[in-house]
Amino acid sequence: MATFIAMVLSAVLTNNFITVQTLGICPFLGVSKKTSSALGMGVAVTVVMALAAAVTWPIYEYVMVPLNFAFLEIIVFIFIIASLVQMLEKIIQKLSPSLYNAMGVYLPLITTNCAVLGVCELVIDKTAMAGLLGGAAVNFGWAVLYSLFAGLGFTLIMVIMSGMREKLNNVKIAKYLNGFPISMVTASLICMAFMVFTYIA
Amino acid sequence: MTAKEFFKSTAFKCIAVLLSIVLICGILLTLCNALLYVTDDERTARAVAKVFPDEEVTFEEDEVDENYAETANYRVEQAFTLTGEREGQYLLSIIGKNGYNSGTVTCWVVALTEDNAFAGLEKLVVTGNEKQSFINKIGDSDIQAVIDGQNEDGFTAYSSSGISTGATFSLGAIANAMNGAKDYVESVYCGVVNPYADWTANTNITSATTYTVENGVVTYNIITAANSPAPSITIEIVVGADKTITSFTTKSDTTHSWSTENVYTDFAGKGADFFAGVIGENGDISNNSNYAANGIAIGATRSNYLLLSAALFATANYDRAVAQYAEGGAE
Amino acid sequence: MNKYKKITLDGIIFNNPTFMLVLGTCPTLGLISSALPALEMGLAVIVILTLSNMIISALRKLIPNEVRIPCYIVVIATLVTLIRMVLDKFLPDVYEALGNLLALIVVNCIILGRAEAFANKHTVLESAVDGIANGIGFTMALTVMGIICEFIGSGSLFGFKIMDFSVGMFSTPAGAFIVFGLSICAFTAIIDAFQRARRVKANRLARENMLDDGAQAEEVKA
Structure with a gap:
């Protein structure tokens, strides 16, 4: 239980993907203009992250390492992620057209989202994971749970960011600061706020 | 669709091109992997070279003696006997426990022996840590001060030594690693027998008792x-x-x-x-x-x-x- | 020759992938806390971008349109794996400093972006020039921001300590975001001023030409 709490705090707050590891910045800056779309993107990324880790971890651990082709990890992982995203898109389209309309536009973008490949690379790194889990041995369950909560941390920041950007719409911004620069300054403020959490761990 | 039509279709062309690219890339990478693979021995040699930046060191890896490898205060991960000019010296990879927040510090320790007796440490290089947020406050001079402050009971990071870093407990874990190196080298390489080795509850009891x-x-x-x-x-x-x-x-x-x-x-x-x-x-x-x-x-x-x-x-x-x-x- | 000059200038300045197109933000933000890893990352990207551009341009007639993206990704992933192996073997320090970000070059939008926008429509030579130019643009942006962040954040340059004063925040992502944002702002302002000056000059020339033409026409009439 203690490991679980430590892992959740680490994944969501102290080692947040956006504010600390700076992964998944493209959708963070690109799809955070409105809260609804930010939430949609966040949820989509979370789902893909958890699924991708759930597929890549066992393949890496039980197939690639024993058969000595761990060096192909990048190609294999990116292929798995791309096919997962495609499959998810088709399934959502079949099951719930309304959800597809809400979420579908973000799905193809996720393949080239470094948060997804990043989490897959992270959970197979034994030493990094031991640090995040406070020394507990990494297994399938932890890998998937960590990815899930890392995705939730990502969603959290997306939503906060979109809230701030909606407020930004109401003010007049200097010409050259408008657009990406002001978003990044805003993001910097969020990072500073989240830096506080590193002191509790 | 007949077989002939299939072979002429775009779908076939797509599959063929994609598959052949994947295959070529896979073969290329396998070849390169065979050429460029970094063996474990090479990684060890690299790690050792980092401890001795300005000299070539020859060494033999020893099997860690599990009887002496772990206590409540340290764990010996790897042990090397240095050869050549550094005859009689030992290089250990040790995890010092009981640091800040019950975390650990991983380090390389170079131990010296003279006439089959432990003769101090030459240096200690910190390579990693767990939960030691303030370990950056510890400079090389602080570590050297702990090494120089050795007395008959071992190494202490605080109190008598008067070293003030702002990361007392991390330095404590480092001192634990130093004491671990001393104990391990004494019992494994110098043949000092702890008379209390088979007694119960002997944690923290030295053989001088x-x-x-x-x-x-x-x-x-x-x-x-x-x-x-x-x-x-x-x-x-x-x-x-x-x-x-x-x-x-x-x-x-x-x-x-x-x-x-x-x-x-x-x-x-x-x-x-x-x-x-x-x-x-x-x-x-x-x-x-x-x-x-x-x-x-x-x-x-x-x-x-x-x-x-x-x-x-x-x-x-x-x-x-x-x-x-x-x-x-x-x- | 003018063609190559245009490709080069576009890649480095007018369509600078980092400042003007804001692509490849993840490695940028992750690495600009110090200058040296930023420069190393930039060099790795130059190599991969040039090679991927050349390979994709060479294969552009062969690859069917429907599966082009997966093909590009395979090529890029292979190159990234290769460069990881080479670095691990010969430059282990660099390999360690870049860590996981090296693997994430695969999803760096600059590389896939150049493949899609340029390499599949141009010759091998043009693509190579484009790859080098964009790579240099990326590297310059990263290094400049790395120098700024490292100087303010830890008072050193490329690892050499030069002053004791430092604002620790600038070596964290918070500082990286601020420096990145303000750098984009400064870069666009400078380019804009430059463009405007050029346009003014071009207009003046055009007007003078027109007057000259007019004068000539008068003369002809006369």
């Missing part, structure tokens, strides 16, 4: 290991025939807070069960609540842990001490 038996009363002169930042402590413990403590006196320099001796008069009349209960199963120094519940002073937890370990050792081994002393086995 002695005892005498008279009329069924055992008098121990226990010298504990250091538990940084607490230094090594010398304690005289008298255990009576009822296997409980009759007197408990700390003998070493008593300028530190743990020397509030009146607290430990409470030890009198207590047996092994009591001390085992206070220390708890893992002997964890973070077990503060247990200490407080039994009326043991808090605020010098690590010193207290050493005192309790000594008391437990003395009471739990009463029978063995009496028996071995009768055989003339004691020194």
